[in-house]
Amino acid sequence: MCGIVGYTGKREAYPVVLKGLKRLEYRGYDSSGIALVNASLKVYKKKGKVSELEESVIGKDTHAHTAIGHTRWATHGEPSDRNAHPHRSSGGKLAMIHNGIIENYASIKQELLKKDYEFKSDTDTEVLLNFIEDIKLHDHCSTEQALRIALKRVVGAYCILLVDEDDPETIIAARKGSPLVIGIGKGEHFLASDASPIIEYTKEVVYVNDYEIAIVKPDELVLKNLGNEKQTPFIQKLDMELAAIEKGGYEHFMLKEIYDQPDSIFDCLRGRLHANAGTITMSGVENHLPALINAHRMVMVACGTSWHAGLIAEYLFEDLCRIPVEVEYASEFRYRNPVINKGDVIIAISQSGETADTLVALENAKEKGAFIFGVVNAVGSSIARLSDAGAYTHSGPEIGVASTKAFTGQLVVLAMMAFKIGYAKGSIDNKRYMHLLTELNSIPDKVAQILKESAAAVQSVANKYKDARDFLYLGRGYNFPVALEGALKLKEISYIHAEGYPAAEMKHGPIALVDENLPVVFVATKDKYYEKIVSNIQEIKARKGKVIAVVTEGDTIISEMADDVIYVPDADEALAPLLSVIPLQLLSYYIGIAKDLDVDKPRNLAKSVTVE
Ligand code: M6R
Numbered sequence: 001m002c003g004i005v006g007y008t009g010k011r012e013a014y015p016v017v018l019k020g021l022k023r024l025e026y027r028g029y030d031s032s033g034i035a036l037v038n039a040s041l042k043v044y045k046k047k048g049k050v051s052e053l054e055e056s057v058i059g060k061d062t063h064a065h066t067a068i069g070h071t072r073w074a075t076h077g078e079p080s081d082r083n084a085h086p087h088r089s090s091g092g093k094l095a096m097i098h099n100g101i102i103e104n105y106a107s108i109k110q111e112l113l114k115k116d117y118e119f120k121s122d123t124d125t126e127v128l129l130n131f132i133e134d135i136k137l138h139d140h141c142s143t144e145q146a147l148r149i150a151l152k153r154v155v156g157a158y159c160i161l162l163v164d165e166d167d168p169e170t171i172i173a174a175r176k177g178s179p180l181v182i183g184i185g186k187g188e189h190f191l192a193s194d195a196s197p198i199i200e201y202t203k204e205v206v207y208v209n210d211y212e213i214a215i216v217k218p219d220e221l222v223l224k225n226l227g228n229e230k231q232t233p234f235i236q237k238l239d240m241e242l243a244a245i246e247k248g249g250y251e252h253f254m255l256k257e258i259y260d261q262p263d264s265i266f267d268c269l270r271g272r273l274h275a276n277a278g279t280i281t282m283s284g285v286e287n288h289l290p291a292l293i294n295a296h297r298m299v300m301v302a303c304g305t306s307w308h309a310g311l312i313a314e315y316l317f318e319d320l321c322r323i324p325v326e327v328e329y330a331s332e333f334r335y336r337n338p339v340i341n342k343g344d345v346i347i348a349i350s351q352s353g354e355t356a357d358t359l360v361a362l363e364n365a366k367e368k369g370a371f372i373f374g375v376v377n378a379v380g381s382s383i384a385r386l387s388d389a390g391a392y393t394h395s396g397p398e399i400g401v402a403s404t405k406a407f408t409g410q411l412v413v414l415a416m417m418a419f420k421i422g423y424a425k426g427s428i429d430n431k432r433y434m435h436l437l438t439e440l441n442s443i444p445d446k447v448a449q450i451l452k453e454s455a456a457a458v459q460s461v462a463n464k465y466k467d468a469r470d471f472l473y474l475g476r477g478y479n480f481p482v483a484l485e486g487a488l489k490l491k492e493i494s495y496i497h498a499e500g501y502p503a504a505e506m507k508h509g510p511i512a513l514v515d516e517n518l519p520v521v522f523v524a525t526k527d528k529y530y531e532k533i534v535s536n537i538q539e540i541k542a543r544k545g546k547v548i549a550v551v552t553e554g555d556t557i558i559s560e561m562a563d564d565v566i567y568v569p570d571a572d573e574a575l576a577p578l579l580s581v582i583p584l585q586l587l588s589y590y591i592g593i594a595k596d597l598d599v600d601k602p603r604n605l606a607k608s609v610t611v612e
Contacts, residue, residue: 002027002028002070002073002085002098002100002193002606002610003020003021003023003024003026003027003070003071003099004069004070004098004099004159004191005017005021005024005069005070005190005192005193005197006067006068006069006161006171006173006189006190006191006192006216007020007188007190007191008169008170008171008188008189008216008217009065009187009188009218010065010218011065011188012062012063013036013064013065013066013067014034014063016067016201017034018034018050018069019197020069020190020192020196020198021034021069021197022050023196023197023245024071024192024193024194025049025050025071025601026399026400026608027073027099027193027606027607028071028073028074028606029048029050029071029072029073029601030047030048030072030073030074030079031045031046031047031071031080031081031083031084032045032048032049032069032070032072032084033046033069033070033084033086034067034069034070035068035069035086035088035095035097036062036063036064036067037064037066037067037163037164037165037168037169038063038064038065038066038168041095041163041165042060042061042062042064043086043088044056044057044062045084045085046081046084047080049601064168065168065169066163066168066169066171068086068095068096068097068163068191069097070084070085070086070097070098070099072085075124075611076105077121077122078122082120083122083123085097085098085125087120087121087123087125087126087129088129089129089130089132090117090118090130090133091133091137092165093164093165094129094132094133094143094162094163094164095163096128096129097125097161098128098158099158099159099160100157100158100159100177100178100610100611101157101158101611102125102127102155102158103155103156104153104154104155104156105124105127105156108127108128108131109127111131112130112131115134117130117134124156128150128154128158128160129162131150131153132146132147132150132162133146135149143162143167143172144172144213144215147160147174147213148213148226148228151174151226152226156176156177157178157610157611158174158178159175159178159179159180159193160174161173169217170215170217171189171191172213172214173191173208173214173216174213174214175208175209175211176211177210177356177359177610178354178610179207179354179381179382179610180193180207181193181194181195181198181205181206181207181208181380182208182214182221183195183198183202183204183205184202184204184205184206184221185201187218188218189221191216193608194608195238195240196245196399199241199242199245203240204235204237204238205235205236205237206221206223206233206234206236207234207385208223209231210382211225212225212226212231213225213226221233236380240396240397244396244397245397252400252589252593252599252600253399253400254400254402254404254493254589254600255589256400257399257404258405258451258582258586258589260395261404261405261408261444261447261582262445262447263444264394264395264405264408265405265443265444266444267394267396268393268394268409268412269412269416269440269441269443269444270394273437273440273441275437275438275441278433278434278437280416280419280437282391282417284390284391285389285391285417287389288373288389289421289424291345291371292373292417292421293424293425294343295323295343296324296341297323297324297326297343297344297345298313298317298323298324298326298344298345298346299325299326299327299328299333299340299345299346299365300313300314300325300326300327300347300349301328301330301333301347301348301349301358301361301365302327302328302330302348302349302350302355302358303329303331303350303357303358303609304403304488305351305403305406305407305485306349306351306355306358306403306406306407306410307329307330308407308482308484308485308488309349309414309481310327310328310349312411312414312481312577313325313349313418314326314327315481316414316415316574317418317421319418320419320422320436320574321418322427323421328361330355330358330360330361330362331612333364333365334357334360334361334364340365340369340370344371345370345371346362346365346370346371346373347373348373348375348376348383348386348387349375349376349410349414350375350376350377350378350383351377351378351393351398351403351410352377352381352607352608353374353377353378353383353384354381354383354610355383355610356609356612357609358383359382359383359386360612362387363386366386371388371389372388372389373388373389373391374387374389374391375410375413376390376392376393377392377393377394377398377409379392391413391416391417393406393410393412393413395408395409399600399607401600401605401606402492402493402585402588402602404489404585407485408447408578408581411577411578412443412578415436415578416440418574419433419436419437419440435572436575439571439572439575440575442571443575443579446568446571446578447579450579454566454568454582454586455586457564457565457566458566458587458590459586459590461548461566461587462586462587462589462590462591462594463590464564465519465548466494466594468496470496470498470513470518471487471490471496471497471499471518471520472498472499472500472501472506472510472513472514472518472519472520472545473487473499473584474500474502474506474520474521474522474523474533474536475524475580476502476503476529476532476536477527477528478574478576478577479523479527479576479580480500480502482523482581482584483501483502483503483521483523486498486500486521486581486584486588487499487500489584489585489588490584490587492602493588493589493592493597493599493602494588494591494592494595494597495595495602495603503522503524503529503533503536504532506536506540507539511539511540511543514540515543515545516545516546517546519546520540520546520547521550521587522547522548522558523550523580523584524537524549524550524551524558525551525552525568525570525571525573525576525580526555527576528573534557534558534561537549537561537562541561546563546564547561547562548562548563548587549561549562550566550568550580550583550584552567552569552570553567553569553570554570555567566583
């Protein structure tokens, strides 16, 4: 939620920061802006996407070697030029960008209003900035000291970058709850919400921790805690290539990421799954095997698409490991005072590893003594670091706001965990275990086959139904969460109302929606519910609904009944979601395209939701 970029060094700062903002635009695109510090401080900002800022700056003076930039997902104050970051302090010498929410901004604002401060925006950020300036003036202290004093009063989450006209080579950064990475170059430093704006220039990075302040100059990086004690920066090497964050010839990131899946799933399996030898190597699981095997219950904590992965994990762990599972929306779990007992295992699922609700839910659970296992894509992210153990999904950077390859990566990690734990526990026998491993091994090829053979069919279905007002998605068993995921994808990418439901539950209410205008997507691959779902399809057809069915290749029964059919290869039902979700991702993509929508940056959304 909001992307921030900073640069100080020998290069022209404007192009570096502008390019960085384009890389971070997936985090929010309501407005963007840049502050440049040279002999004086210049601030350019604009409502809308970064390209609109770029256009508005043409012909203006952009010369500077230090700059900070921001791309916004609006929280306090509507998307507009005046609410865009950076904000400039009342005295005009300081400029600041911020990712997060200052929860007690209203009381601080009241204090400042009494001192005759005037505000040009509706944002909490401008309040914090003027608060810093006020402390600086009244306590006669440095900007850094004023920031430290101010942050002790602040309730909420932040990653801020602050520049001072009187100290043009320095960027002061601070973090609590919102991510910040600093790239270390030769005589230059880069700051960003994630590594994607940095990777082009350096692979040496420092992930700043909560409650740390960084004083960044071209030749120097000083890290301190809020108590002003110096901290030793932990320099890490980025394991990421520039190509991974570029479109690679595809028109959209979303399509590229859908097509990445044979490789991203393979990368997730690489070095872990040894199907012939009958082994799965996952050090995060092995090091904590007794805790996992003997778990009294597992609680999946996640949001959005990751929550759907958690629902599928519920089927996996209950079916194969005989461990009771609950699946929790992180946003509810964090506030509900949940009961957590010794022997419970919390599994946190997150692509970004920065989702605020998930992060705080885990912090609360940890305080209650829970053991936390993280299933995370973003290496070094907050959730990964908070977890007691974990397994990365190795899906690579996911830029499109709609989660696609991260979802299948999560499913693969969760499946491997369930297979390994179930076998170690003795709740699945050797025959079933070996079969599951062989099946998992074949998934990348089967995903490639769907992409090759079914994409055209999905596109023609998309064109046929693109003007529908509503969609219903139905599935049973392992395919029920896939129906939910299909509906979520359609909503976010095409702005068509869609509901996912267990197919059998449909007759308890949603069936009232069915008429000749309602497309109903059935996820109906061959499994133990097959006969039942055939009956559900007939119930829809009897009411003239239009049936689009995702079925197993070779299916003849549903193919006869459905209006449109999309085939996927056969798979064990525990792994079926890895295949059945692919046509649903493509369907939402092609409907979005047919409606001429920005599929990579759908309205109102942001990739990484770092506010609650
Ligand atoms: O980064 P996370 O996996 O924690 O994100 C959770 C959700 O915000 C995310 O899955 C969201 O629902 C996606 N836009 C779905 O495509």
